Amino acid sequence: MASLGWKVTRALFAVGERVAPSVAGRAAFELFSRTPSPRAQTEGERKAVSRAADFMRTARHHTLTVGADCVAVHEFRPDAGSGEAGRVLVVHGWRSRTEYMKTIIEGLRVAGFRVFAVDLPGHGQSTGRRLTIMKAVDTLASAGQWFGPFDLLLGHSFGGAAAVDAVSAAQKSATPLAARLALIAAPNSMSDILHGFSEEIGIGRRSRDNMVARIERLAGRSLEDFTGSRQLPRLRTPVLVVHAHDDREVPAGDARALAEAGSHVDLHWAPGLGHRRILSDAGVVSRVVSFAKAAMPLAKAG
Template sequence: MASFGLKVIRGVFGAAEHVAPRLTGRAAFELFCRTPNVKALSDGERRAVDRAADFMAEARHHRLKTKTGCVMVHEFRPEPGRTAAGTILVIHGWRSRTEYMRALIEGYRTAGYRVVSLDLPGHGHSLGRRLTMVNAVDAASHAGEWFGPFAAVVGHSFGGAVAANALVGSVKDIPPLAAERLVLIAAPSSLPAIFADFSRMLNVGPRSQVAMADRVERLAGRPLKEFVGDRQLARTLVPTLVIHAPDDREVSAEHARNYAAAGDHVRLYWADGLGHRRILADKSVVGHAVGFVADHREPALLH
């Protein structure tokens, strides 16, 4: 967002806090949920999509109708000659798409897994311009109905938070996703913390933040304060691998430490020096993510 535009928005939210905090809170929430225009790719993003064209052509593409729209799921079969080992659900992050998850998808295919990659609402080949935890979990649930149960759910960034919330069934009236294992890569652990960061950035005041939280509860059927990953994972014994870079500038390493504190069923692997996005293409990261699912002696893989 341009600095001038950000200053204007901060000024508007700061003034509106004293006049109409509920209206301001709803406006802030809608801005929070607004997704980037999938057609307005940067040069680097366009090159990445173009490089993945042949890779995407190998998939079967399924459009699933959800409660709020349609999402695209890309189904990649195991590499030829591999014994079928189960199905993996892969979920990308904010301003991302299946093409950017290529290294992970290919890693699991090579290990004999069928991979189902979900384009979240408003991203990739899915429709819409709005993404919330609710419509994301709903999309994952529909993928589960068609392609599950899963050997594992693997999520990067916001997709990791979606994966965790889908697995534990945090959204009212959406059943937990059936999966044997969970892999979280550079994933935020706290929705309240994400909202707090967003509010600081846009100068959203405390009364407006209450209105934002009310909106979350109305949509999700649970208060915002319950969407905290370590507390959620503490209530499930699904083996979980958390992969995070200490130098991640978009999602701090503290989120990984919080996840790891959920219990002995959560393992933590530090991917030193890989930041928030380069982590997806690293061979060691892919090896750990695949090995954690394929080899049930996962402690030997970690350090």
């Protein structure tokens, strides 16, 4: 059942559609890009962060400036004397943070990889209260400039969408961002996400058109360009897509669409693991580690 707050929001957007769709579109964009309040953690989220406290203390912590935000980057090095298999960049999803990627990071570190994990703006230890796909891409590009190139870029959920766009953008430059790309429970189309959000808050067609126009002005390109199944065919990068059929946040059809992008995309199903449990499954971690090990080393140890 919808909360009173959402009912009021829907009523206001219904009025906005009739009398001021441009204002309603701008307000919808602000709501769409607003990150969750750090004080509004659920009990489960607080416990997850607490359980990962010792794990986070093993990292070296860096700070990058991305626009007006200070972005936290956590570096997890392999055990001393074990050598370095390569470098991996890990990025979480919406309403998430590095702590939730703990199992995968540990699996990669034990396998000899140096892992860099970013907290996107407005999440974890990073500052800010606004996040867009464009800002997420800028964050990954900045991490690449300081710590890359990477043998693998791994993104979960929203982070997967950002990873696709970041690798696509880097392919046009002289310096690659990552040799391989792993997408876990990642959405295929930002347009579909925006459509779902629009239905949830009850904005009309004119208001939505204004919101999309605002996003496209900021991005400098069409919203449809942020579609993985259109971007991946242009990549020379091997891609691993991991998804669960019972994912309630990102439909399994998104994984199928990504997998149809070409023979360089490998689809791995993880039955029964939903949207978040998939991150802590031993089988998924093993598959990701094997995929990472197949990369030709891009990064230099140091």
